[in-house]
Amino acid sequence: MRLELRGITKRYPGVVANDAVDLTVEPGEVHGLLGENGAGKSTLMNVLYGLTQPDEGSILVDGVEQHFADPGDAIAAGIGMVHQHFMLVPVFTVAENITLGMEPTDRFGRYDRRAANATVTELAERFGLPVDPDALVGDLPVGLQQRVEILKALARDARLLILDEPTAVLTPQEADGLFESIRGFQAAGRSVIFISHKLREHHEIADRITVLRRGRTIGTVDASTSEPQQLADMMVGRPVILTVDRAPARPGDVVLELDGVSVEAPDGRLLVDRVDLDVHAGEIVAIAGVEGNGQTPLVEALTGLRPVTAGTVTLAGRDVTGADRRTLLRGGVGHIPEDRNEHGLVGGFTIRDNLVLNLWDDERFAHGRTRRRDVIDEHATRMMDEFDVRAPSTTTTADALSGGNQQKVIVAREFARPIELLVAAQPTRGIDVGSIEYIHGRLVAKRDAGVGVLLVSSELDEVTALADRIAVMFRGHLVGPFPAPLAKEVIGLMMAGVDPAEAMAGEAA
Amino acid sequence: MSAPTDEMTSTPQRSTWSARVVATVTGADARLTALAFVAAFLFGAVLLAVSDADAIAALEAGEGPAAFLGAALSAVGRGYTALLVGAFGSGGAVSETLVAATVLILTGLAVTIPLRAGLFNIGGEGQVVAGGLAGGYVGFAVEGLPLLVHLPLALAAAMAGGALVGWIPGVLKARTGAHEVISTIMLNNTLTFVAIWLLTTSLFQIPGRSDPISRSILDTARLPRPFGGLRVDVGIVLAVIIAGVVLWLLDRSTVGFELGAVGSNPSAATAAGMDVAGATVRGMTFAGIAGGLAGGALILGVQGRITPGFSSGLGFDGITVALLGRGTVGGTVAAGLLLGALKAGGRAMQARSGTSLDLVVVVQALIIVFVAAPGLVRALFRVRSEGASGTQISQGWGA
Numbered sequence: 001m002r003l004e005l006r007g008i009t010k011r012y013p014g015v016v017a018n019d020a021v022d023l024t025v026e027p028g029e030v031h032g033l034l035g036e037n038g039a040g041k042s043t044l045m046n047v048l049y050g051l052t053q054p055d056e057g058s059i060l061v062d063g064v065e066q067h068f069a070d071p072g073d074a075i076a077a078g079i080g081m082v083h084q085h086f087m088l089v090p091v092f093t094v095a096e097n098i099t100l101g102m103e104p105t106d107r108f109g110r111y112d113r114r115a116a117n118a119t120v121t122e123l124a125e126r127f128g129l130p131v132d133p134d135a136l137v138g139d140l141p142v143g144l145q146q147r148v149e150i151l152k153a154l155a156r157d158a159r160l161l162i163l164d165e166p167t168a169v170l171t172p173q174e175a176d177g178l179f180e181s182i183r184g185f186q187a188a189g190r191s192v193i194f195i196s197h198k199l200r201e202h203h204e205i206a207d208r209i210t211v212l213r214r215g216r217t218i219g220t221v222d223a224s225t226s227e228p229q230q231l232a233d234m235m236v237g238r239p240v241i242l243t244v245d246r247a248p249a250r251p252g253d254v255v256l257e258l259d260g261v262s263v264e265a266p267d268g269r270l271l272v273d274r275v276d277l278d279v280h281a282g283e284i285v286a287i288a289g290v291e292g293n294g295q296t297p298l299v300e301a302l303t304g305l306r307p308v309t310a311g312t313v314t315l316a317g318r319d320v321t322g323a324d325r326r327t328l329l330r331g332g333v334g335h336i337p338e339d340r341n342e343h344g345l346v347g348g349f350t351i352r353d354n355l356v357l358n359l360w361d362d363e364r365f366a367h368g369r370t371r372r373r374d375v376i377d378e379h380a381t382r383m384m385d386e387f388d389v390r391a392p393s394t395t396t397t398a399d400a401l402s403g404g405n406q407q408k409v410i411v412a413r414e415f416a417r418p419i420e421l422l423v424a425a426q427p428t429r430g431i432d433v434g435s436i437e438y439i440h441g442r443l444v445a446k447r448d449a450g451v452g453v454l455l456v457s458s459e460l461d462e463v464t465a466l467a468d469r470i471a472v473m474f475r476g477h478l479v480g481p482f483p484a485p486l487a488k489e490v491i492g493l494m495m496a497g498v499d500p501a502e503a504m505a506g507e508a509a
Numbered sequence: 510m511s512a513p514t515d516e517m518t519s520t521p522q523r524s525t526w527s528a529r530v531v532a533t534v535t536g537a538d539a540r541l542t543a544l545a546f547v548a549a550f551l552f553g554a555v556l557l558a559v560s561d562a563d564a565i566a567a568l569e570a571g572e573g574p575a576a577f578l579g580a581a582l583s584a585v586g587r588g589y590t591a592l593l594v595g596a597f598g599s600g601g602a603v604s605e606t607l608v609a610a611t612v613l614i615l616t617g618l619a620v621t622i623p624l625r626a627g628l629f630n631i632g633g634e635g636q637v638v639a640g641g642l643a644g645g646y647v648g649f650a651v652e653g654l655p656l657l658v659h660l661p662l663a664l665a666a667a668m669a670g671g672a673l674v675g676w677i678p679g680v681l682k683a684r685t686g687a688h689e690v691i692s693t694i695m696l697n698n699t700l701t702f703v704a705i706w707l708l709t710t711s712l713f714q715i716p717g718r719s720d721p722i723s724r725s726i727l728d729t730a731r732l733p734r735p736f737g738g739l740r741v742d743v744g745i746v747l748a749v750i751i752a753g754v755v756l757w758l759l760d761r762s763t764v765g766f767e768l769g770a771v772g773s774n775p776s777a778a779t780a781a782g783m784d785v786a787g788a789t790v791r792g793m794t795f796a797g798i799a800g801g802l803a804g805g806a807l808i809l810g811v812q813g814r815i816t817p818g819f820s821s822g823l824g825f826d827g828i829t830v831a832l833l834g835r836g837t838v839g840g841t842v843a844a845g846l847l848l849g850a851l852k853a854g855g856r857a858m859q860a861r862s863g864t865s866l867d868l869v870v871v872v873q874a875l876i877i878v879f880v881a882a883p884g885l886v887r888a889l890f891r892v893r894s895e896g897a898s899g900t901q902i903s904q905g906w907g908a
Contacts, residue, residue: 305780326782335780343780348773357770358781361763369762 001062001078001159001191002027003048008057010043017043019215020057025160030182030192032206032223034199034235036404036432040215041195045162048193049081050074080153081162086145090138094131095120098152123155128184143174150181160191167201168430171290172460172492179205197432199228200461211235236434246444249468252281253316255421255452256302260311263297271297273476274311279421279452284443285481286455286467288491294476295456296338299425303335304328305343316420329358334414338425338456340403344410347399351391352380354398355413379416387412388438404435411439415446422446425456440466460488472500542835544886545879546847553872554585557864588864595857596850602857604739608811610849611744612637615803616827617834617841618755619675619796623689624836625759626792627772632678632693633824635700636671636800637807642704643670644805645723645815646713648730659729664747664805671801672794674700679793683786689793697824705817713815723815732810744806749842751802756838758795768792800824829873832880848873 003025010018018040025031035041046052048059050068059066061077068074071081088097095116096103104115117133124131129147137148146166153161163182167175182192182205194206202209203223211218211234218234232240256279263272272294279285289295300306302313304325312321320328329335337343345354356365356376365376380394389408391401398406407427414422424443428436443466447453457463463470464485471480472494479500493503558564561584567576596606616633623630644667651659678692707713708721715724732742759765770778771788779785803823808815830848834840855869879886 324782325779326784329782337780342774342776344777346770346774346777349770353766357777360766360770360781360783366763369764370757371761371763371766373761 001025003079003160003191004060004063005044005048006058006060008044008047008054008059010040010047010052010054016215018047018054018057021212021215021217023210023217023220025191025193027191028186028189029207030186030194030205032202032209033193033195033212034197034202034209034231035212036197036235036434039212039235041212042164043215044212045081045164045193045195048074049079049162075156075158078157078159079162080156080158080160082146082149082153082164082166084165084168086149088137088145088148090136092137093133094135094137094140094148094151095133097137097148098123098133098155100152102156119155120151123151127151127154127181127188129181143170143177146170146178147181158190160193161185162193162195164195165197166194167196167198171495172488173496175201198461199231199433202231203228213237232433236432238434240433240437244440244444244465246466247448249283249447251283251468252450254278254314255281255316256454257314258302258311259314261298261301261308261313262310263294263301263306264309265297271476272301275478277471277478277481279454281420281450281452282447283468284447284453284455284466285469285471286457286463286484287471287473287478288457288460288463288495289473290495291458293473295425295473298473298478299335299338299423299456303333303423332418332420334417334419334422334451336407336410336414336422336424336427338429340406340410341399345398345406348397350395350397351384351389351401351409352376352394354409355380355383355416357413359413359417383409383412383416387415387442402432404431407431407435407439411442415442419451422451422453423456424453426458427455428457428459428462436462460491463491464488538883539835541883541886542833542880544890545876545883546833548879548886548889549872549875550589552875553868554589556868556871557585557588558582560865587862588858588868591858591862591864592851592854592869594854595861596854598857600736601739602853604736604741605853605856606846606850607741607745608849609852610846611742611748611810612803612807612823613826613830613849613852614748614752614842614845615799615806616823617830617845618752618827618838619671619800619803619824620827620831621834621836621838621841622755622759622768622799623792623796624831625765625772626768626788627775628679628682628689628789628792628796630675630693630793630796630800631690631824631828632674632696632796633800633803633827634697634820634822635693635824636674636797637804637820637823638697638700638704639670639674639797640667640801640804641670641808641815641819642707642713642804643667643801645726645808648726648809649724649814650712651730652727654729656729656733659727660732660809663726663730663809664802667801667805667809668798669801671797671799671804673797675793675795675797675800676790679790682793683789701818701820704815704820708815708817721817725814726809730809731813732806740811742810744810747802747806748845751799752838752842755795755799759838764791800827803827826873829877832877 005021005023008018008021009016021040021044033041043052047054050071050073059068066077089100095113098120099116104112104119106112120131120133129151131144131147131151137145140148150161166178170178185192196202206223208220209223209226209231210220211231213235258275258277260274260276261272262270262274265271275298287295297306301308304323304327308321312319314320315331315333320331341347346357356379359365365372377394383389384391384394387408389405389412391405398409401409427443428439443453455466467484469481470484470486470491471478472491474495474497479494490503494500558581561581564577564580564584567580595602597603616637619633619636620630644663647663647666651662654662674696678689678696681687681692682689705721708723713723715722732744734740734742759768767778767783767788770781770783771785775785804820807819812819826848830844831841833844833847851869851873855866858864859866
């Protein structure tokens with residue numbers, strides 16, 4: 001399919017989300033769409049998929065102008081979309097999900113399982129995407145769920161597939177598998193629009209890349225002839241430093257010591273299994289790993305959000321096992337939570353209130369029980385300036401901010417109070433390159449100021465760019481830490497459960 | 510590759526039901542709330558028209574639409590004029606409005622305070638009863654104290670009684686997760702029957718009488734009436750002072766900040782080191798204090814003694830007031846005065862133009878319906894919603 005978007009403009013109250021955007025996707029092309037959060041990628045794809053109507057501009061499929069009133073029209077025209085958040089029914093089987101809305105039925109109008117399974121198996125073989133049609137989707141790992149989503153689009157005869165941030169939920173190995181499938185569609189003459197904010201992936205899979213910034217098309221470049229630096233600069237609109245500049249660490253005393261720490265789920269399952277780990281002042285220790293291998297419960301346990309079921313946690317020489325959240329926060333632990341909207345911010349509160357969220361009754365910000373609103377506002381003005389939070393005022397609510405600015409509010413809050421240990425979980429997830437650059441720089445500065453940093457990240461680039469020592473978590477066990485640098489391939493293998501010795505030997509061979 | 514399971518990353522989560530209630534109430538557009546009020550009166554006008562005997566007679570006699578309309582309009586005009594005059598037309602009318610508003614403001618605050626913490630207090634009724642019983646008992650049973658000691662003591666007892674009845678569902682929620690809507694409704698019934706029982710015991714009953722009416726409140730515990738013959742008493746001043754305290758509590762104090770954080774995002778509140786369970790208990794206890802004071806003001810004020818069912822419907826009026834006040838303290842006071850006027854005016858209307866007081870009840874119910882269904886008001890008045898955007902499944906602007 002040849003797809004052409006011409007002069008797409010979409011206005012929302014107060015913003016122009018897409019401003020005369022042009023995009024052409026040739027048959028058999030993988031077209032990368034690159035841009036920061038809020039650059040207009042999602043709006044453009046929503047227009048293309050019929051989820052919203054453009055104010056101006058036209059959509060042409062193979063030269064014929066189309067009007068998509070809803071996703072049904074877009075699907076009929078051969079456009080398929082795999083959303084970042086899967087639209088699957090977890091209690092249905094793979095075949096039921098794929099055929100949902102077009103289920104084969106027998107003479108009596110009942111669902112025909114055999115026919116549905118045959119369709120799915122045929123489709124899976126044709127595109128080289130093997131799945132078990134009878135498996136329940138809820139039981140499948142994320143990578144396979146994504147495959148089901150792709151098959152769902154292909155079952156509706158999609159000739160152009162939109163993949164919205166498809167690698168965000170995958171391990172490096174799973175991502176490789178996805179790229180292979182994408183090359184498969186390409187060979188079959190189908191087109192793909194690939195959305196990601198990871199530059200490396202665009203180079204790996206895309207033929208051409210279109211960069212959007214603030215709702216405008218900045219340009220379309222050939223993937224083979226462009227440099228990551230050039231793309232990053234186009235995306236942000238100024239020169240960006242992609243590598244983190246840092247001196248070797250000068251580790252001091254131990255600030256955090258985990259000794260045989262285990263965490264159990266309320267139902268008794270072991271989520272974290274006897275983890276031992278030291279973090280020294282002035283170093284960054286990273287825990288890499290695919291999400292869901294116990295990093296989240298570990299972080300929650302050592303920051304007081306969840307009970308430690310066995311072992312001891314020592315903070316700067318004090319045993320803090322079982323201490324409550326407030327004691328830990330006031331005792332020198334900073335925490336950048338992995339889900340900023342759930343744990344990090346109160347969305348309906350203003351920036352200035354969020355900046356003192358965990359110091360709300362501190363004597364700096366309250367006289368007795370009366371909040372010192374002038375001091376709080378002054379503090380916010382200073383923090384917003386110092387931490388480059390871009391918002392109209394200190395009274396803007398947090399949920400009106402972009403992900404990057406929200407994250408900066410959290411970083412500002414945690415950095416503005418005296419801390420000895422900083423636990424940063426997925427600190428740059430889903431935020432733009434400019435903010436990533438900024439937050440990475442801040443983390444290194446905090447390390448150099450003598451704070452022990454425990455970084456938990458599923459981004460290999462982030463781990464290798466920042467860590468002085470690297471550990472990997474797999475099914476509740478912690479492997480390592482090993483001194484950096486460590487090859488990404490080795491970390492990737494360990495993330496998949498390969499024994500460290502074997503992983504490193506494999507790399508050396 | 511292993512299957513990353515969702516349960517491994519699970520975090521303790523509280524229901525977002527409460528957060529949605531808060532958002533619905535506090536997020537309501539001021540204009541839409543005003544229009545809801547207008548819409549309720551328009552519907553009330555229709556009721557006035559079709560229930561008017563002259564208008565119906567005109568219709569049945571086949572005198573044509575003009576005659577019907579004329580009669581209907583005159584009925585609506587008479588009814589609403591009587592309402593207005595009854596609410597504001599004289600010193601006595603204003604006095605009655607303020608008397609009604611006193612209780613409404615306090616029961617409204619009993620809903621507004623816990624709403625900040627994401628709790629929906631349906632228990633105003635029970636809290637009013639508890640306040641009335643406790644305050645009333647101290648009011649007639651404790652003798653020989655001067656007014657300046659006796660009255661504050663009786664008011665404190667009213668607050669304590671309400672606080673206890675608010676505290677119970679708070680603790681049940683914090684400790685066991687029992688939904689406050691269910692437990693407060695049950696407490697309403699419990700307290701109503703406790704009152705009926707207590708009023709037949711020698712503790713409360715007038716010696717030698719068999720009807721369930723309490724002894725009269727002693728003069729030293731009655732709220733003084735500054736304007737001689739008018740029924741309005743210092744209760745309204747008390748209500749406004751309490752509103753001022755609540756304004757500080759919710760909007761200026763660290764306690765209110767905590768309540769707000771807990772109400773709007775309990776996970777983030779926990780992560781900030783706040784005590785979510787404590788805030789839940791505090792929110793409900795404060796609500797009980799306001800509700801209890803409403804009961805105290807009623808018994809120590811206009812009523813002067815405790816009768817069965819003295820609280821009838823007051824707790825629920827408080828919900829209307831809080832909804833209309835959009836969860837803010839200023840709004841609650843304004844809505845309390847407005848509904849107070851409606852109540853006082855409605856009684857006058859019934860007396861003067863023979864229109865049933867039920868009309869006021871219907872209008873009040875319609876206000877709740879319209880506030881709860883902003884889409885209906887928008888459609889009715891063709892108000893465009895702000896920030897309307899198409900369905901957005903993936904993240905877009907503001908995401």
